Amino acid sequence: MAAVVKALNAKIRSNPVANYLCSTHFWGPASNFGIPVAAVLDTQKSPELISGQMTGALTIYAFVFMRYALAVTPRNYLLFGCHFVNAGAQLTQGYRYLDWHYWGGKDKAVEKALTAPVAAAAVAK
Known part of the structure; x- marks a missing residue:
């Protein structure tokens, strides 16, 4: 049985594409x-749910591992792409957090919620 596994492993490792798909460089x-998929999906949720500290930590994490992906040999472009998408999503979340808490986004949402019934009543008349 061990000889069969060894022969199968040698067969897989002889093919460059199969070797890559069976490596930690891919998986x-x-x-x-x-x-990053979760971060992109979170951009559709309310900005009041965003944690500023976690967003900051994940942004730093994404940039550090983008650098790491290019520093290893051979360069891992799939890892770079993963963290590039994550960095973009986290920067978007960071902007949304700052807008909501510090740049008047919350006040605009409250004002809009208060004026919406008045506007709906005016349209109904």
């Missing part, structure tokens, strides 16, 4: 893509 970033 690490592929499994890590859950983070």
